[in-house]
Amino acid sequence: MRTEVMSALVGALRIPVQQSHEIGGISNQIFLALEGDDDLYLDALDYILHMTRGKRSGTLKEILESGGSAWTVNSQGVGLEKRVSAAAKNAMDSATASSDTFSKEIQEAWEQAFGRTPDPSDAWDHAIKAVEEVLIPIVLPKVPKPNLGGVAGELEASSTKWHLELASSVNNDSVDTLSRMLRLIWPNPDRHGGGLARRTPSQSEAESAVHLAIAIIEICRNGRLTKN
Known part of the structure; x- marks a missing residue:
């Protein structure tokens, strides 16, 4: 040495x-x-x-x-x-293959979730930011100070106006499923306000949030989510 x-x-x-x-x-x-x-x-x-x-x-x-x-x-x-499964690792590598802002955010989320000094709350925050980088320009491009909760609300309120290109898609079912996926990671339980219960997420919860964010990114990028 x-x-x-x-x-x-x-x-x-x-x-x-x-x-x-x-x-x-x-x-x-x-x-x-x-x-x-x-x-x-x-x-x-x-x-x-x-x-x-x-x-x-x-x-x-x-x-x-x-x-x-x-x-x-x-x-x-x-x-x-x-170490994670080969499928999870391949999904991560695919999500970070480009130099987009969301790729950097999901890379940071992954490191905070699976690195030697994990920070579950920070991992969750970066997972949300990564998904926001993908979906806000598509769903809420003109809304000031948008967030992932607003994206989920828009998809819930007008799911028939949106189309998600999936082989198994039936009518607007896939959009409804997407909005439910967004609700699973929004908000970070460590960022609750307005009298809601606030707590630090567990390690396993943060890891699940990062995996879910990667799945959402893979589903929605490259023009797969469009407005009718």
Whole structure:
């Protein structure tokens, strides 16, 4: 390990070490601390991936996969994330394939939901923002200060005026289903106001919100939702 990497790692993860002039003295202390704490070891891997911008991330990914770890290297190669099903990962990769604003928002939502230091409320917020970036220009392009609740309300009030291009679509059933999906993620329970109960979402709720947002994005983008 390079001296600058060891110094940064020790400082970032608060690993207690004593000054040593012996060859491998500091690194041995670091590895001893990591071997005694699985979570600290994962935090170290995550930090080093970020610090080195993913150098040798492919090798680490192979090691984690062969060992059956619940963690893997993220798509950018700069951190760890929870392993998910291939279908979920493929959907995420498809949703972030472009450089659109909503792609950046859903990427941030994913990192906050599945990264090493998850923030369920922040993940939920970014999931909502990602869906808003897709649907507001389509459904409420001229409304000042629109939000996802307004989008859902418009689709609910005038579902017969909208068409969602799906192979299984029957009349306006698909639009009604879309509006119900939007209600599942709007609003973030941590952002309630007006006397409503406010709480921090659980980790599993936030993960579900992100998966649902990805599904909505895939369904509605590329001109599939249109007004009759």
